[in-house]
Amino acid sequence: MTTQQLHEQILQKKSFLCVGLDVDLTKIPEHLLATKDPIFEFNKAIIDATHDLTVAYKPNTAFYEAYGLKGWLSLQKTINYINEKFPDIFTIADAKRGDIGNTSSMYAKAFFEDLNFDSVTVAPYMGKDSVEPFLAFENKHTIMLALTSNEGAFDFQTLNTNGTELYKQVLETSKSWKNSHNLMYVVGATKAEYFAEIRKIVPDSFLLVPGIGAQGGSLSEVCKYGMNDQVGLLVNSARAIIYASKGTDFAEKAREEALLVQKEMEGILSL
Amino acid sequence: MTTQQLHEQILQKKSFLCVGLDVDLTKIPEHLLATKDPIFEFNKAIIDATHDLTVAYKPNTAFYEAYGLKGWLSLQKTINYINEKFPDIFTIADAKRGDIGNTSSMYAKAFFEDLNFDSVTVAPYMGKDSVEPFLAFENKHTIMLALTSNEGAFDFQTLNTNGTELYKQVLETSKSWKNSHNLMYVVGATKAEYFAEIRKIVPDSFLLVPGIGAQGGSLSEVCKYGMNDQVGLLVNSARAIIYASKGTDFAEKAREEALLVQKEMEGILSL
Numbered sequence: 131m132t133t134q135q136l137h138e139q140i141l142q143k144k145s146f147l148c149v150g151l152d153v154d155l156t157k158i159p160e161h162l163l164a165t166k167d168p169i170f171e172f173n174k175a176i177i178d179a180t181h182d183l184t185v186a187y188k189p190n191t192a193f194y195e196a197y198g199l200k201g202w203l204s205l206q207k208t209i210n211y212i213n214e215k216f217p218d219i220f221t222i223a224d225a226k227r228g229d230i231g232n233t234s235s236m237y238a239k240a241f242f243e244d245l246n247f248d249s250v251t252v253a254p255y256m257g258k259d260s261v262e263p264f265l266a267f268e269n270k271h272t273i274m275l276a277l278t279s280n281e282g283a284f285d286f287q288t289l290n291t292n293g294t295e296l297y298k299q300v301l302e303t304s305k306s307w308k309n310s311h312n313l314m315y316v317v318g319a320t321k322a323e324y325f326a327e328i329r330k331i332v333p334d335s336f337l338l339v340p341g342i343g344a345q346g347g348s349l350s351e352v353c354k355y356g357m358n359d360q361v362g363l364l365v366n367s368a369r370a371i372i373y374a375s376k377g378t379d380f381a382e383k384a385r386e387e388a389l390l391v392q393k394e395m396e397g398i399l400s401l
Numbered sequence: 402m403t404t405q406q407l408h409e410q411i412l413q414k415k416s417f418l419c420v421g422l423d424v425d426l427t428k429i430p431e432h433l434l435a436t437k438d439p440i441f442e443f444n445k446a447i448i449d450a451t452h453d454l455t456v457a458y459k460p461n462t463a464f465y466e467a468y469g470l471k472g473w474l475s476l477q478k479t480i481n482y483i484n485e486k487f488p489d490i491f492t493i494a495d496a497k498r499g500d501i502g503n504t505s506s507m508y509a510k511a512f513f514e515d516l517n518f519d520s521v522t523v524a525p526y527m528g529k530d531s532v533e534p535f536l537a538f539e540n541k542h543t544i545m546l547a548l549t550s551n552e553g554a555f556d557f558q559t560l561n562t563n564g565t566e567l568y569k570q571v572l573e574t575s576k577s578w579k580n581s582h583n584l585m586y587v588v589g590a591t592k593a594e595y596f597a598e599i600r601k602i603v604p605d606s607f608l609l610v611p612g613i614g615a616q617g618g619s620l621s622e623v624c625k626y627g628m629n630d631q632v633g634l635l636v637n638s639a640r641a642i643i644y645a646s647k648g649t650d651f652a653e654k655a656r657e658e659a660l661l662v663q664k665e666m667e668g669i670l671s672l
Contacts, residue, residue: 199473202473226499257554257556275526282531289567296557
């Protein structure tokens with residue numbers, strides 16, 4: 131998918147919501163546990179209930195790997211379901227990978243070819259040759275961690291490096307990498323005021339924004355500082371939507387929560 | 402496994418070699434491709450041929466994920482085979498994971514519980530709460546990237562942060578984390594002179610050292626600067642050993658290569 135197609139989808143749905151599919155078997159409705167593949171059944175119901183309100187789905191691979199082979203199968207079935215039934219929706223493998231060149235190529239193959247995700251998240255610590263193998267895939271997108279939404283973000287990401295914070299150096303340096311037009315960035319919503327600074331460095335890139343909802347960020351603040359003329363934001367919400375209810379009405383309640391966010395986004399987009 | 406047990410194994414085998422099981426189907430002997438699970442058959446033969454010369458095996462998860470479900474199954478069979486047949490050998494899931502707290506807990510569960518590895522590699526960028534969930538597992542080890550062996554290491558890891566290089570700040574900061582005694586660190590062999598500086602910060606920790614062999618690092622140089630009185634080094638070699646031959650003699654040739662390294666290590670340990 132191109133960023134142009136993603137932008138068109140945003141305008142059409144009046145939404146830039148990404149739903150995080152971080153499925154924990156201890157948190158999903160009990161009646162699903164009797165099914166053959168509870169994780170997939172849960173995802174399928176959530177997707178069917180929210181696909182017209184969201185422009186992206188983001189399974190976090192940790193939640194699938196934790197269940198071993200069965201989990202990996204659930205992930206495969208989930209991405210196949212989205213790609214077959216809702217091919218216009220942008221898909222993100224939230225994997226935070228990154229390794230030396232030949233190894234990153236294997237990860238890129240895993241997520242872009244074998245699983246056929248539109249994008250994957252990567253970590254920047256190992257630098258250029260750990261990220262460029264992902265960038266080599268045209269019409270696939272590599273979403274690099276810049277400033278994350280957790281407390282530990284302040285351990286290293288905001289350290290002063292040569293007069294600027296490390297995360298700004300990461301953003302700046304990455305612009306010189308081959309095929310950097312395929313980069314997007316993770317920027318946590320808990321630090322809305324940082325978006326103005328970030329937009330000076332990467333005015334045109336899409337930003338994937340976790341931290342709305344359970345982690346406490348404000349949507350309007352993020353949009354105020356982070357939106358560009360292509361919208362340029364994908365705002366993720368996971369727990370607040372997918373665990374809105376633990377009853378048999380979980381999908382319906384998830385839709386209600388997603389609709390609240392979508393309506394707020396529609397309001398912001400119409401300004 | 403405790404680090405004490407690892408140290409005893411090193412003394413007994415006169416080796417601190419770690420064999421990297423980075424299995425690429427395009428590089429393994431053709432006759433294996435006709436078997437039901439070529440990756441596992443390859444690993445099994447390599448393990449059977451080298452287990453008395455090596456103290457650790459390190460499958461890189463990328464190489465398994467690239468083959469989807471079948472690859473994950475090969476990884477599971479490989480770790481189970483090592484754990485059952487050679488339970489004294491230290492196992493490393495080279496996964497370079499790291500995410501917000503509840504997600505890192507899921508990764509820790511995947512590698513420490515579901516797959517039962519002794520250790521997993523993690524990336525530091527997201528800071529304390531992305532690593533501590535791994536450290537919570539007693540007698541499991543979390544091997545954090547400090548200074549890697551690739552070219553991109555110089556993009557961010559060696560940036561000057563508050564008067565010192567970022568990787569030194571990473572080492573220093575991590576010592577204050579909860580259960581930091583369960584930390585080991587990745588330090589690339591291509592920069593042997595850096596080991597002296599690193600040992601000032603983490604004198605007692607085990608260091609996992611990639612970059613010997615295909616990446617060009619010198620074993621004697623690394624040992625000169627990096628060894629401590631518990632040895633404190635696990636030196637990884639992957640391609641130079643596992644791809645020593647593409648013929649039916651691949652396991653035998655892998656043993657010959659491993660033996661060369663082990664003999665060099667034996668010489669160093671006897672000094």
